[in-house]
Amino acid sequence: MRAPALLLLACAAGPAAAARPATLPDTMEQRVLACTSCHARPDRNDAFFPRISGKPAGYLYNQLVNFKTGARQFPMMTYMVNHLPDAYLREIAEHFSRQHLPPLATPQPALPAAVMERGRVLAMQGDRAIGVPACIACHGKALSGVTPSIPGLVGLPRDYVNAQFGAWKNKVRRAHAPDCMADIANRLSLADVSAVSGWLAAQPVSPSARPDTAIARPLPIACGSAP
DSSP states (O other): HHHHHHHHHHHHHHHHHHHSSOOOOOOHHHHHHHHHHHHTTTTTTOOSOOOOSSSHHHHHHHHHHHHHHBBBBHHHHHHHHHHOHHHHHHHHHHHHHHOOOOOOOOOOEEEEEEEHHHHHHHHHTBBGGGGGGOOOHHHHTTTTOBBBBBBBOOOOOOHHHEEEEEEEETSSSSOOOSOOOHHHHHSHHHHHHHHHEEEEEEEEOOOOOBSSSSSOOOOOOOTTTOO
């Protein structure tokens, strides 16, 4: 009767053994799966979960800190970073700055030619009459960002850009003082925001695009995030 008894013991142990979790590799790729499940999906780049790969490490770090302190408000992000130490936030930022996912096509806005031209002028030349510098003056000649802390603008969904301008206007997104983007957002009309976000969304993004490593100084507007 020993054989049946041993068989019963083996069967009883089977489910418990199967339930034991596999040993996971202690790699950064494994640790940030919670991030990549939203921000690095091959089919997703939207207002709530924009692509973050390849953005300058300083910018990504600043945003993680801002979510932690409440300067940016999105409950899921605050929950994710609330208990992470500063050094680890920097490590996460460095990791994603080295990733370069193939760009996703963004929906092309159906805007009148005059509106698109206004967006182009704001992005490439600015508007001195309202004190708004050109986007390229800070965000790089190809609008792909500047290391270490200025993000790229091309490749972002139009809804995301509109939402961030709205957040600055409504003071629910803040940055290091002087908060240059808050100042710019409040100098732009809603029509101008719509024009520049539409033009940016219509620009093609090269898979080889990378942030610039330098930019003309001083910046055309005082900016605490990129001193």
